[in-house]
Amino acid sequence: MSIVVTGGAGYIGSHVVRAFVKAGLDCVVIDDLSSGHREFVPEDVPFVEASLLDTAALEATMADYDVQAVVHLAGYKYAGVSVDRPLHTYEQNVQGTVSLLQAMERSGVDAIVFSSSAATYGTPDVDTVTEDTPTAPESPYGESKLIGEWLLRDAERANGTRHTSLRYFNVVGSAVPELYDSSPHNLFPLVIRALREGRTPRINGEDYATPDGTCVRDYVHVADLAEAHVVAARALLEGRDLERVYNLGCGDGVSVRQIMDAAAEVSGIDFTPEVGPRRPGDPARIVASGELAARDLDWKVRYSVVDMFRSAWEAGPTNA
Template identity: 75%
Template sequence: MTWLVTGGAGYIGSHVVRAFGEAGIAVVVVDDLSSGHRDYVPDGVPFVEASILDTAALTEAIRAHGVTGVVHLAGFKYAGVSVQRPLHTYEQNVTGTAHLLEAMVATGVTDLVFSSSAATYGTPRVDLVTEATETHPESPYGESKLIGEWLIADAGRAHGIRHTSLRYFNVVGSLPGLADTSPHNLFPLVVQALTQGRTPRINGDDYATPDGTNVRDYVHVVDLAAAHVAAAKALAAGRELERVYNLGSGDGLSVKQIMDAFAQVTGLDFTPEIGPRRPGDPDRIVADGTLAARDIGWAMRHTVQDMVASAWAARPSA
């Protein structure tokens, strides 16, 4: 059994690759390195530098390495930037997924775990998001992920592809040497500010939450990666999975709680600056992970202190 991991040189993808390795499952990585890092791919893991828009390269990689299943993480993942770059976002996330499916059909590969997103929900109108919550994406990124789910489901019906989509919320933490380098995510922004001697910033402290800062679901990337392995194993064993799973905590953390954890873990005494709200930021987005716990062993095995400590230890200057 060998699994192809698209985007396996990226932050989340590299952790998924490590999790497969720890489970004794062979992987091959395809990544165009537009945001990934070649040195995030472990020695001994086959690496193909190619775009998911290149059907021929994908087909060759699948055939050359005897691939039996795919974890599809490659894509353009910046929701805010996608508003300015909708055509690029759709090309990478929708057209790219279509090319991958074409390569899978051509080679007879039928198992697929898809990296989806909480952005498919937009601003939920409920306190606790379940898989039955209506989807209202509010960015080209969220729209492209939802269309990707539809496209995969259509290919499943037409070509027998067995699949599940994992909707991520806020993925944080790191294994050593695999830092999150996104210029848009909260954890790397806080780490960068602290390492540069600047004060981290909170965007708004007047939300309808216990401490006034907005509440989000934060999940450790190692827990997330383990869920991918469990989903892949289930599909490979012929088990039927739900079409979609939320990988959420069920209770969430506020931005202030995250800041407090950074101060505690790093020993740096700071009071965050308070800036204005960002337009459209909801008070609270928290997801129920019950279905994923039932079917693929999803669990929050890391505390907020674990999340912060691992992100701080993996910072580039450490």
């Protein structure tokens, strides 16, 4: 018996794979390496290089490895870029999920943990987001994740598919130095890249209605996130009931300036960040309650902002 991890060669997916291995659960990775890294997958974990759009390859993998459940992390994850590439985003995230669910149905696999996103909420008009906060995605990426949740709901109605969706907020840090966030868009790698290249990191707006004037967001460590996937997958495999959606947030946000302070402390580089104008559509504060996940998924926040930045700083191909 094994668990398929789609996107298991990516930053988050590779941490999830290692969490499964540590927990003694067999898994197999499917990834097309469009943004993942083959070296992120442990050598003793089976790896299949394939697109989610290749339903036959998915079916073959499920048969070859006696798959009983799926953790679905693969997808096109750049919300801002998705505005310029909507058709590509829907193809990868919506059609890819349809293909995966078709392969599961044909293979008799009826349990799936879905990697969703805080982007499903858009710009909520509440300070603390709960699972009952209305969804109003503002990008094709956010829309595609919400559609993914709908597809799972409909598969449950039609075929009895057991599922839960984990809505991520800002995932940062690293559990081991060889796994790192290589995104060209996320804040932590942008700050790290700037400092290593001798440039000054930038803050977009410092006149928000927050304690220090900069945007406040919910940041969670990737290792904590990975552990939640293990608990969710085990629950589904054991037939336990889960909520259909969980927010993986800490309920207490961190400001951009606090991250800059942590970067200076960890790196030893004394810098004053550049300040630019606000970016359109950036709300002042978005944090999420993780109460449901704490109740059902053993969700805990184990890292401070300094811990999170230090683990990111010490990871990656340029960590020396």
